[in-house]
Amino acid sequence: MSKKSFPKPSDLPVPAGAEGWEKLYPYYLVFQDRLKDKENEKFWFCDSQHWPTVFKPFETIGAEYAVKCLGQYNARHLMIPNANGIEFRVHLGYLYMSPIPVPDDQVADRVPEFQARITHYFQNWDSMLEEWKGKVRGTIYELESLSFDHLPDMVPMADIESGKAMDGSEVLLENYDRLIALAYRNWQYHFEFLNLGYIAYLDFFNYCKEVFPDIPDQSIANMVQGVDMELFRPDDELKELAILAVELGLQEHFADTDDAEGTLAALAAAPGGERWIARWDEAQNPWFNFTVGNGFYGHDKYWIDHLEIPLGFIADYIRRLDECQIIKRPTAELIAEKDRIVDEYRELLDAEQLAAFDAKRGLAATAYPYVENHNFYIEHWTMGVFWRKVRELSRMLHAHGFWPEADDMLYLTRNEVRDALFDLVTGHGVGAPDGPIGPVYWPDIIEERRQMVDALKTARPAPALNTPPESITEPFTRMLWGITTEQVQSWLGNDEDTPEGTLKGMAASPGIVEGYARVIMDADQISEIQQDEILVAPVTAPSWGPIFGKLKAAVTDIGGMMSHAAIVCREYALPAVTGTGSASTTIRTGQRLRVDGTKGTVEVLDDAPAAADVPSADAALVAP
Structure with missing residues (x-):
């Protein structure tokens, strides 16, 4: 007998030690008892693609910003006819999503607005994309400028004489607010072009399915492949560095890349090493602002902060080069295959169809690279700087005794952090002999939360919750997450074939x-x-x-x-x-x-x- 539903949220057992886990997160991120009937009517899928591990409280910021901003571009900016945004909840530490369809009677009214808005973008794609890069870089540079310094024991005499009338605490509070606001700004920028990239591809995809009913999905994807993406630039930089190391005969110095400092010192002292180090230094900015994770977690390691990671990758490329392997991406072969497939399908079309096919494919090919390139600018570069600043602030509060471990601020929500900062500046400002309250308030709470998070990690998330719809048609859900009617039935164990x-x-x-x-x-x-x-x-x-x-x-x-x-x-x-x-x-x-x-x-x-x-x-x- 086939299964028709996934478990309800309340049906899932809470791992031992995680009882009361809901208080880890803001109220609006967890399912509510008073809304149980409504929330149980919706189909929710787990987005383990972007958030594969349990959230610490502070880390929900990435999910909140990403999913909110994705939704606003569907529902408020682009007025996509059949898709609004996505509701989201955290359950047992993992993120679940439920796409919001546009009611049938509202679809037609959105079409003219949608056409006008995407036409403006596609007609001005190159210039607006250049502006976008400038906006994003500007935000990153602002993030880099933030500092979280200790407050002075005494306001300098110069501030008295100038009438400044401030003690420095205003900078600390303002910089924290700017940290949060600047991350939010770049997440809004993130989706300005991303949804357009999907729309252009989906338009081409749907047209291909219309004129070639039996065309495989992969053939459509192949017709826009082989592009020079900035997302691949960090990896390409490592390959160039490996090739240069072999050319200069420096292989022996990569024997222990876990010792990054020792490896770099040995390279610098070796014949030809000065040239290699110069190329290494050149590659780092901005391309080493790259994480081995996905940028959504405070524990993600970035190359720029852990140089043993890129050095280890280079060492492996050197090994492969010495074994006569080809390490470059097969871009020429991919382009040749793309051209072959495009030519084969073009030959099947009449003149009118061919014009539409070429226009739609051209648009998709133009927009397609952004679908990956944005990743470098936001998830990697922006969030790398963001998490670095978060760690700086956490270490400063740790030095004031607020928590036992340097990164424990991640166990606070972002609004609780602001309370802790005001506690700090108040204790400092009034000259209280015992200082702020935080050092006696937060350690026990953090330890309790640490144990809850660890307990939640012992269980894998359910792939979905509640009863799926008979047919899943929302395009982003299908294309990005692979949540199709067939896949959902397979997850339920109903795929008898x-x-x-x-x-x-x-x-x-x-x-x-x-x-x-x-x-x-x-x-x-x-x-x-x-x-x-x-x-x-x-x-x-x-x-x-x-x-x-x-x-x-x-x-x-x-x-x-x-x-x-x-x-x-x-x-x-x-x-x-x-x-x-x-x-x-x-x-x-x-x-x-x-x-x-x-x-x-x-x-x-x-x-x-x-x-x-x-x-x-x-x-x-x-x-x-």
Whole structure:
């Protein structure tokens, strides 16, 4: 008998030790008992693609800004005819979303506004995109300028003489408010072009489905591939540095890249090292403002702050170069394949259809790179600076005794942080002998919250909640997250056509391959990946590009044809299946898999070997 529903939020058990977890988050982020009937009528899916781990209280800021701003561009800026924004809640520490459709009787009225607004953008795309980059960089530079200095024991005499009449606390409070506001500003900028990129692609996608009813989704995606994206620039910089190191004969100095300081000192002292170091310094700004995570968590590690990470990637590229491997992306091959597919489909069209096809494909190809490029500017660069400033502030309050660990501010909500700052400046300003209240108030609360967050991490999120609609048609939900009618039924276990031992997902990037699985649940584990393994993860990050050349294929739990994982895998010519729902929790490291990125299936061929250190797969590509 087929299942019709996922569990209700109240049906999910609370992990032991996480009782009362709701108080970790603002009231508007959790399901409310008084709204239970209404909230249970809605279908919610877990966005583990962007938020794969439990939120600490402060970390909800990224989700709040991202999903709110995505929605405003649908519902208030662009007036997309059939799609408003997305409601979102945090449940048991994970983010759940419910798309909001436009009522049928309002769709027609939005069409003229929608057409006028997107026409303005597409007619002025290049100039407005240049302005966008200027706006985003300006915000980043403002973020960089913020400081959170200790307050002076005594106002300087010069301030008395000038009549300044301030004690410095106003700067501390204003800088915190600016920190929050500047992050919000860039998140609003984030979606100005992103939704347009999806719209242009969806318009082309829908037209192709209309004139070529049997065209595979991948063929449509292939017709805009092989582009020079800024998101790939950090990885390209590492490849250039590896090539230069080999050219200069510096390979031996990359033996222990975990010691970044020692490695760089040895390189600087080596013959030819001065030239390499100059190129290294040049690459860092801005391209090392890149995280191995996705920018949404305070624990995400950025290259610029952890130089052992890019050095380790360079060392691996050097190894591959010394083994005569090709490390550059196969851009020429991708472009040739794109041109071949485009030409084949163009030949099937009459003159009128051909004009429409060329126009829509041209628009999609123009807008498509932004779908990934924005990632570097916002999730990586903006959020890298943001989290660096958050850590600076947390360390300052830690020095005043507010919490036991330097990064414990993440266990406060952003509004609680402002209360703590006012507590600090009050205790300082009045000269209270015992200082602020925070050092006796916050440590116990933080410890309780730490235990709750750790307890929530012991359980994986349900992929969805409540009863799904009969048909999922909202375009962004399908394209970005891979939440389709078929996938939801598969998650419910209602896909009778899929044999036992096989997972079904989105055919995200073509190719068929066999190899050993390497299950990666966290970005810190990517160093465990061995040559020729198949990556299995809840989701991949664009910044994992440096390891893609080692892989046979990639498999993820969530993601559609326009997800970051799908786009990046296609640009690296890496077979991929996304949106499987449960690959990372049902597949084990060492199991031999057959990944069919053309059909969207993952077959477990045999069980994992007993040895903990699994050998790399030796299987060649089976079919293109």
